[in-house]
Amino acid sequence: MKPGFSFTLEATDGAARAGTLTTLHGSVPTPLFMPVATAATVKGVDIGRVRETGAGMILSNAYHLHLRPGEAIVEQAGGLARFMGWDGPTLTDSGGYQVFSLARQVRVTEDGAFFRSHLDGSPVEFTPENSMRIQERIGADVAMQMDHVVRLPNDRGTVADAMRRSLRWAARCRAAHSRPSQALFGIVQGGLEPDLRQESAEGLVAMGFPGYAIGGLSVGEGPEAMDAALRATLPHLPADRPRYLMGVGQPRDIVESVAAGVDMFDCVLPTRCGRNSLVYTFAGQVRLRNAVHATDDAPLEPDCPCIACRHGRGYLRHLFLAGEMLGPVLASIHNLTFYQRLVARLRAAIVSGRFADTRRELLATLASPDGVEPGGPPAAG
């Protein structure tokens, strides 16, 4: 473990775990949901309001910050947390996923990923070594190894090659990483092949990392395939290290992944859906543009402490119909608060030994993104 970094397991209920992740910038309870601040801002939400959602740790992206404003500016401002005015722990993704999903003209060799910026087409190279240098300068509490992400489904040979390359890159990242106050996590790859996931996990564990991520999922493979990949991976990770499922997911994915033994999550859904007027509640999803809300003075959730829930649904709908920026802002704040309340509820259930009941209750009400509103017809997009 790095100095200042630790993970303590406090309770388990079945495979589900409750713990505490400690960094030099503070401790956060797990299961943990990290809001995504892609460009050092949680989209549309000021950092004080982010804190009020209950968030304890924030994720940002080395890929985006490298391209704009550049790690030199973030470093000069005192590092990521200080740059965005956050007084708690932070984590940066290495850019492996963004190279896969955003970059243009990508060429991956044993050396690294060579591509063109999605912003201006300029040539960029990400190697395990410069990814470490970039993330060290950005200065989050946790850095992620550079990995090779491939589309799923994919042929076994391609998935195996990318997984083994990611293992070799993990070793190079480990060798290159030198910032004493920053923990480096390895990332398990291997697609949907149980034996490849196992090989990846065992390879990383043999090197020894303070935390392990499960990468390359939530890329269109569907919830059952994701759950199966998780079950093939988690038994091969050590119980005393945090397990971070990257980029996941829908509320039901969070519940099921916590049930399988995951500790940490990040996802853009709360803000992305919020900007599109889709909000989460413990009674299911609500599409705020629907006419049924026009004269509804009730808040989204009567027991939600967020500032959006100080307004009636009719007001929130009006903001979206009028194209007012405050609509996306308030819906994002509500969704971020919902995700924090969700993981807090899961944690409380684990600690009190009622996880199975809570899981069942939650899955009964949390709708899928194509679900229907309670008591209503299928909602319009």
Add this chain to the structure above:
Amino acid sequence: MKPGFSFTLEATDGAARAGTLTTLHGSVPTPLFMPVATAATVKGVDIGRVRETGAGMILSNAYHLHLRPGEAIVEQAGGLARFMGWDGPTLTDSGGYQVFSLARQVRVTEDGAFFRSHLDGSPVEFTPENSMRIQERIGADVAMQMDHVVRLPNDRGTVADAMRRSLRWAARCRAAHSRPSQALFGIVQGGLEPDLRQESAEGLVAMGFPGYAIGGLSVGEGPEAMDAALRATLPHLPADRPRYLMGVGQPRDIVESVAAGVDMFDCVLPTRCGRNSLVYTFAGQVRLRNAVHATDDAPLEPDCPCIACRHGRGYLRHLFLAGEMLGPVLASIHNLTFYQRLVARLRAAIVSGRFADTRRELLATLASPDGVEPGGPPAAG
């Protein structure tokens, strides 16, 4: 005066006045700057953050709210303040200015204004009588008379006709207005003609209103012409009633209008400029996109309490360059805070008898919109 509505003059320094405006929803100090919540939202700023800027009273637009969501929905939600979650006084503009500036195919007769909605082209009619009915249902503490606004400069005959029609409409509004808890203000018209301004003011004062607005200014006539029109108007308004200069303006306009004896202001500039990365400071305007701010860790103003000033300028610039919504949000919050600090400073100067000095100091540093940043070349747009 209406029950619950009053205005108390507490200090004068030359023509400048400090007072208190009291409504059923609370008291606010004057000089008063009202943020504009066109569609029942101050653009991009949640209502708690609006309160934190120091704002005491908010303006909204009957024209916009009538078209969307409709006054029935606002009324059903408990009125404007409750609809947007504001716990203080509110005011609605009648729509006279929006008919002039936004509506299509406008036809003005003695009866009223007939036009097509700028949203969907549907036919709308605004008469003094239905303007009162709409504003009563919206339920602000202060309603404005329906007036006839014309372009400036304009020929004297057109200006005189519109002013006299506005006077006749003022009488009809007064007769039609019946909401006991709402004060109705008259609006002085008359363009840039001193005698027409005097005729309008005297006509309104003869009818007797709890407050008087000066309308039809800040429509492109320039600051000197505006100051002259003000000087032609204010001596004809009673000292014991609040004087409200509508839609004004730049910080220097506020200073000069307070010097002339104005008590109330509203303007979209703080939020509109903020969205365009232009921020106000007591040392002049700052264009946040300028490269000079890239590595600047200093806040916009070290003594400003707003949440934007917890960040360095480099971070704010980054948000604008990255196209992040938080840039406009934070710049709007800073500008709204600046306007509140400006009127608070003017009030303190009046109360302590130092207004002339404060006015001189402020005018020396407040740049025009086309001004230059201190120490820098003319700024890029």
